[in-house]
Amino acid sequence: MPAAGREQIVPTRFDDEAIEHDLAFLPRAATLALQALRRDIDKAGGLPLSHLKGCQSEGRDGTSLAGCVKTYVPWPDGRYGLVFNAVEHSTRPWGLRAIAFGVRHHPRGSNARTVYQLAHERLHSTAAPSQIP
Amino acid sequence: MQTVSRQAHVTLSGDIAGEYVVEDRRPDGRLVLAPNLSVEAILARHGERPMSAESFERHFGGLPTDDEG
Numbered sequence: 123m124p125a126a127g128r129e130q131i132v133p134t135r136f137d138d139e140a141i142e143h144d145l146a147f148l149p150r151a152a153t154l155a156l157q158a159l160r161r162d163i164d165k166a167g168g169l170p171l172s173h174l175k176g177c178q179s180e181g182r183d184g185t186s187l188a189g190c191v192k193t194y195v196p197w198p199d200g201r202y203g204l205v206f207n208a209v210e211h212s213t214r215p216w217g218l219r220a221i222a223f224g225v226r227h228h229p230r231g232s233n234a235r236t237v238y239q240l241a242h243e244r245l246h247s248t249a250a251p252s253q254i255p
Numbered sequence: 256m257q258t259v260s261r262q263a264h265v266t267l268s269g270d271i272a273g274e275y276v277v278e279d280r281r282p283d284g285r286l287v288l289a290p291n292l293s294v295e296a297i298l299a300r301h302g303e304r305p306m307s308a309e310s311f312e313r314h315f316g317g318l319p320t321d322d323e324g
Binding site: 210212236 | 273292293300302305310311314315319320324
């Protein structure tokens with residue numbers, strides 16, 4: 123329970139493999155914006171609850187992101203978005219794990235995926251334990 | 256968007272370790288591998304599991320939403 127008048131901070135962690143992959147497809151400005159956010163997260167121990175929004179379980183874009191939350195980078199209306207899965211761990215406190223970083227909106231007609239489409243694919247993707255077809 | 260992709264995967268150990276998915280299998284037997292970036296694999300790397308629906312509602316149920324994603 124947060125103390126009265128003090129903003130609740132949500133523990134926030136990253137997966138370097140996923141983030142490095144995402145940054146490879148984004149301009150330098152995205153890297154700088156994410157670096158600034160990560161410095162703030164390191165300093166505060168997480169993200170303020172007020173900087174989070176719920177994702178939609180049935181989005182208008184066809185994505186299904188139940189169990190996920192997001193923030194905009196930079197907050198509050200940056201061009202980029204960071205989608206998190208809410209997670210639990212056997213010994214660490216509950217928190218957020220970043221699962222996708224990318225552009226919130228692409229120009230009409232673009233074939234590039236939004237951060238929500240990327241997060242949807244990762245959330246609903248399963249590596250098959252079967253043989254290579 | 257009910258995309259559920261299932262790719263073959265391999266587990267590497269040695270100089271390079273971890274879960275990878277097979278992006279391409281060449282006729283000469285070479286494989287093109289990429290890190291497994293499924294949420295399932297991401298959470299497994301960190302020993303985590305998705306939060307239960309009840310806990311999610313308790314911690315995040317009151318968050319605002321908007322029309323995107």
